[in-house]
Amino acid sequence: MNSIHIRLADWQKDNAELRRIRESVFIAEQAVPPELEWDADDAEALHFLVYEGDYPIGTARLLPDGHIGRVSVLKDWRGLNVGDALLRAVLTEAEKRGLQQQMLSAQVQATPFYERLGFAIVSGEYLDAGIPHVDMVRNSQ
Template identity: 55%
Template sequence: MTEIRIADWASERETLLAIRFAVFVHEQGVPAELEEDAEDAKALHLLALSPDRQAIGTGRLLANGHIGRMAVHRDWRGRGVGSALLHTLLAEARRAGLRTVFLNAQCTAEPFYRRFGFQPEGEVFEDAGIPHRRMVRVLEDG
């Protein structure tokens, strides 16, 4: 069973960045300098661990409700890891008292986020050369 837990940026930065670099930089060609930003030190980060304790996924939540940096290692996609990460990020957003959350989804991931109640907002735009669309979800209580 996959474990999802809150990660400490200060002590687990390298682990979290290794996942993000594997997915965004190496697979998708995002420039390495775009993968870490000033928000990382302030964000709530999640880490997904495989049954044998390998780091396999991550995501973050900012205080303004922005969910981002969702990444799951290629070998673990389609096995519920991304869903578990997003479910936990939504629970943490509720716990923080947020009423809405938003993200900039890669267009290929829009159907995934729609399954969690996110609705597209605005036009498609490019970020790091990849088409994205802003998606928003109002959080219900509980």
């Protein structure tokens, strides 16, 4: 893998790439209904794009209240620390913006990943789009 880089994305300008990644991961792979994937939060969220070279391979979003969501890395790039780099960039940006607490709804199978980045489970398990999730919170130092 060549080096990756992460940048803030613009929901309007980068819409095709953001949608391509999220459609591949959530709609095609995980069978999330499209009407649940797209919401009004996208317009106000801060979006991130991860690139390998000039090819977008992952995305995430940060809401103004500190909620992180839609964390997705294309299948061929999983297990290569792309998600780790992406989440660290989101957390750094959240802290820069004064968001001392970050929250997310994690798929249960991904909780060890988030725990390594300082998140703790704060809810019982529940279904979101038919996938088991838990709420997780991280407080900045």
